[in-house]
Amino acid sequence: MSMHRPSGCPSCAEPLEEGDRFCGYCGSPVCAFPPPLPADDPTLALPVPAPAPAPAAARAAVSPGRPPAPPWPAGGASPWDAAGPGPCDPPAPPAAGPAPSGVPASPSPAWGDGGAAQDAGAGSAPAGWTGDGYHLADPACAPEPGPAAPPAPAPEPAAPAPSGPADPAAAQDPAYGGGETRHDRPYGGPDAPGASPWAAAAAEAPYGSTPPGHEAAGRKTCVACRAGRVDTDGYCEHCGHAQPRERDHVEEELGSVAAVSDRGLRHHRNEDSFAVAATALADGSTATVAIVCDGVSSASRPDDASAAAAAAANETLLEALPRGTHPKEAMHRAILAAADAVTALAPEVPGAQNAPACTLVGAVVSGGLLTVGWVGDSRAYWVPDDRGALPRRLTEDDSWAAQMVAAGLMGEAEAYADARAHAITGWLGADAYELEPHTATFRPDHAGVVVVCTDGLWNYAESAVDMARVLPADAAVRPLHGAQVLVGHALDGGGHDNVTVAVVPFAAPPADGTAADASPRAEAAAHPRA
Amino acid sequence: MANFAKPSAPHFSVEVYQNEFLPEGGREVHAILTVTSTGGAAATRASVARGPAAVVVMVDCSGSMDYPPEKMRGAREATAAAIDTLRDGTWFAVIAGTHIAREVYPGQGRLAVADRATRARAKEALGGLTPSGGTAIGTWLRLADGLLRQSPAAIRHGILLTDGRNEHEDPAALRAVLESCAGRFTCDARGVGTDWEVKEVRGVASALLGSADIVADPARLTEDFTLMMEKAMGKEVADVALRLWTPVGAEVRYVKQVSPSVEDLSGRRTEAGPRTGDYPTGSWGDESREYHVCVHVPPAAVGQEMLAARASLVLPGAAGGPPSVLGQGLVRVVWTADPATSTAINPQVAHYTGQAELAQAIQQGLEARKLGDVDGATAKLGRAVQLASVSGNADTARLLAKVVDVVDAAAGTVRLKAKVADADEMTLETRSTKTVRVKKT
Incomplete structure (x- = not known):
């Protein structure tokens, strides 16, 4: 979260933990070479509720050893990438055009709508998407199914086992205690290449939902010690450990969009929240919505704030978009609605301190348009399916450092090295100074995915190029897997904050201008410029 | 609920x-x-549903209670007031305590049930409280225990008054009795005058989960006994x-x-x-x-x-x-x-950590003073003054000021008083464990 912290990191003074490869605060690499391998074990964070533990065979299938992570920053890709390369896995980011990391003062006019920032004005006509970095993709490298195709997400390799009687013996088996809980991280069972760590964990999770017949009267076995039962108030009656909460790890996949939120490794609760949705528009096409919010830790009830904001923004968009409201105007209204929802959480006591607050970033993909909106330091990135093309950051943080740079008062390096760098200057909440919803609309001429995330992720992949490197090549086809890999990347880096990311595929508009999902295949090869 | x-x-x-x-x-x-x-008291004050209680009053009748005779008279009057405070239906008995224990009312190893008639008879019987003999508190408690055990009442309570040391009994015997009585009844203990041992009285109250206090002036006994009995009558569980x-x-x-x-x-x-x-x-x-x-x-x-x-x-x-x-x-x-x-310390935790240290500093300081360790006593009592001042424990601060001259309360600088009344020193020691609550801001 955006909080001041005392010294430690060579760059920003965040205290460091043994084994951290990146500063959990500013994302700076702590050393050029990764620490010994054990510390590199993938983080198998808390899974989604699963119906029942998987049979032993399913477990075995997903838990062979994992290749060591490549040294940062060379290669830079998540090890999971290696396991599931897409047909056009790009070798490396183009040497020619690394996106300017840090804060692009304003997106290129040729690329955006001439002012990705501070519009608030409704209905400005979106300009064409004509940046140099955006060439026609090589047809040979077109992603397999078009992302805007009717939702056909690849099933996870290790999908949760069909629900059935649990296997209590398995639940007690220490040999596979690695995946389900952070109590024994990071020395638990490693994960298989290509397999979703979440799915693997979910398959064997003995909690989350009451496994049928697992425990009499619904009392579950503690995930920390595996010896005690969980008491009615959520603590183990043996070792006292708190049990995972519903929000500790949340995954959702909805056709063409997916999101994952995780508590991380250093915070005791998840104060992030997200909402993903799809709705039919008047012309029969589909609009996809993703909202991600990050509760401000130093405020009260940050978890409630983020949940309220995400829900309110999502609801507003789902109401406005089908009625033909321009997505940019709809996004503007959604942010205002979210702000109202967070403000309503503040106690009505005059002068009450620390009113609930959160950030918000949202993306809407509809009718060939990509619309983003944000307040605070949560971000959206554009990663083209053709990794030869240039990835971009679509948002500009409401943060102290970004403001300093934008105002020309400080250089980027200097501003981001300051202890105040990550202090946010814009948020939703009763004590927000002046709400300035930022919205921007783009009309990309080629396919890609939008990565909508909190700083818990981008602290570990700050630049758009880094983000593109971490994102699996097939993210457009398997958005949930893509989101899982991104969250895994943040946890591997130290997981200092809550991590939330939504992956929204964007299909290139069809040649004839009909609705994107009318012709699901080969659209990516056409790329007419709109 | x-x-x-x-x-x-x-x-x-x-x-x-x-x-x-x-x-x-x-x-x-x-x-x-x-x-x-x-909730319980409010719900039952008007009703008769409250469970019965049983109370035994133990009055020291050793020879020293006659010196001065106000002590014995005060004790009699106080006991009478306590009997008047009994709720109808309460089981009760009065014991005269010397080196042995003797039933004063109702006698024959029984408890009386409080009503107008038994209260009147009990007060008449208080004439039987006459000073002669020694002090063996263990015997009083053992008799009280035997009497209280006859009552089916859930609330079983004793009130014990002494004016002297437990001289006619081995300390181990008293400890054994306290151990056997612990959990069977609760007991408040009072010392009248200044010839008793604070540790003994506190020991009784502590073991039997009651309160301990000093009543230096026998004239105040009535007030104190009435309050104690009212409290006992207010117990519900x-x-x-x-x-x-x-x-x-x-x-x-x-x-x-x-x-x-x-x-x-x-x-x-x-x-x-x-x-x-x-x-x-x-x-x-x-x-x-x-x-x-x-x-x-x-x-x-x-x-x-x-x-x-x-x-x-x-x-x-x-x-x-x-x-x-x-x-x-x-x-x-x-x-x-x-x-x-x-690194933040919860204010309540900090406050009560200080209050516990305050009690300890007073006890150690007075102990050092008795042993003639002026420096040790000055340091401990100075710390006590400081803690009492910081935490707003005004009562304890007042009691401390009768034992030491306070130079700077905030810094804990004090000088021992050359002459301290026994009553003041005993009051401070007895009440050293009294705490105050966290000040509401």
Whole structure:
């Protein structure tokens, strides 16, 4: 979260933990070479509720050893990438055009709508998407199914086992205690290449939902010690450990969009929240919505704030978009609605301190348009399916450092090295100074995915190029897997904050201008410029 | 919460004050539990449903009570006032205590049931309280125990008044009696005059979960006895235990009552199941008490949360049935990497840590003073003055000022007074454990 912290990191003074490869605060690499391998074990964070533990065979299938992570920053890709390369896995980011990391003062006019920032004005006509970095993709490298195709997400390799009687013996088996809980991280069972760590964990999770017949009267076995039962108030009656909460790890996949939120490794609760949705528009096409919010830790009830904001923004968009409201105007209204929802959480006591607050970033993909909106330091990135093309950051943080740079008062390096760098200057909440919803609309001429995330992720992949490197090549086809890999990347880096990311595929508009999902295949090869 | 089965049972609420955040590797968890019992008295004051109580008054009748004779007269009058305070239907008896114990009313090893007639007869019988003989408090308590055991009343209480040392009994004998009586009845103890031993009187009250105090002036006995009896009549539920569950690998460092007075309960734990122990708290009326619990837990990683203790107030089940839980509070711990949160000290914990230190500083200071250790006494009592001043414990500060000359209360600079009245010194010692609550801001 955006909080001041005392010294430690060579760059920003965040205290460091043994084994951290990146500063959990500013994302700076702590050393050029990764620490010994054990510390590199993938983080198998808390899974989604699963119906029942998987049979032993399913477990075995997903838990062979994992290749060591490549040294940062060379290669830079998540090890999971290696396991599931897409047909056009790009070798490396183009040497020619690394996106300017840090804060692009304003997106290129040729690329955006001439002012990705501070519009608030409704209905400005979106300009064409004509940046140099955006060439026609090589047809040979077109992603397999078009992302805007009717939702056909690849099933996870290790999908949760069909629900059935649990296997209590398995639940007690220490040999596979690695995946389900952070109590024994990071020395638990490693994960298989290509397999979703979440799915693997979910398959064997003995909690989350009451496994049928697992425990009499619904009392579950503690995930920390595996010896005690969980008491009615959520603590183990043996070792006292708190049990995972519903929000500790949340995954959702909805056709063409997916999101994952995780508590991380250093915070005791998840104060992030997200909402993903799809709705039919008047012309029969589909609009996809993703909202991600990050509760401000130093405020009260940050978890409630983020949940309220995400829900309110999502609801507003789902109401406005089908009625033909321009997505940019709809996004503007959604942010205002979210702000109202967070403000309503503040106690009505005059002068009450620390009113609930959160950030918000949202993306809407509809009718060939990509619309983003944000307040605070949560971000959206554009990663083209053709990794030869240039990835971009679509948002500009409401943060102290970004403001300093934008105002020309400080250089980027200097501003981001300051202890105040990550202090946010814009948020939703009763004590927000002046709400300035930022919205921007783009009309990309080629396919890609939008990565909508909190700083818990981008602290570990700050630049758009880094983000593109971490994102699996097939993210457009398997958005949930893509989101899982991104969250895994943040946890591997130290997981200092809550991590939330939504992956929204964007299909290139069809040649004839009909609705994107009318012709699901080969659209990516056409790329007419709109 | 509605409790239809037993409408007169008071409702216990438990509030937990703590900073649950520990730094990485941190183990020590402190919490103040505020236990408040309410509702029962309001519900029953108008009704007759309240369970009966049994009270035995033990009056010192040793020869010294005649020097001055005001003591014996004051004791008689005070006992009469206490009898007048008895609620109808209460079982009661009066014992004259010397080197032996003697029943004054009703006699023959029985208890009387309070009504207009028995109250009048009891007061007539108080003429039998005449001073002669020695002091053996253990015998008084043993007789009281025997009498109280005949009563089916849940609330069993004693009131003990002495004016001298327990000279005619081996201290071990008194300890043995106290041990056997502990948990069978509660007892308030009072010392009249200044010839008694503070430690003895406090020992009785402490073992039997009652209050201890000094009544230096016999003329004030009536007022004190009336108050004590009113309090006893206000008790609604007896034998309540503070039950503490701790996780595996955890260690309870201490459990102290810290309000209204300091009483270390750590040594009185009785095991009540796996990782669970009971600490006696005696009987409760409409009142609030606070407990300081310190637990060492096995450290866990940053970001983890665990339950360090589950504190509940339990009432033993009737006839060996399962105990009923009257209220519960959770002591949590969360490990954090943020030093700003982990280094904060909860104000309640800080306050009662200071109050406990205050009581200890007074006792050690007075002990040093008795032994002629002027420097030690000055240092300890100076610290006491400082603590009393900081915490706003005005009563204790006033008592301290009768024993030392305060030069600078904030800095704890004092000079021992050359001449101190026995009564003042004994009052300070007896009341050293009295605490004040956290000031509301």
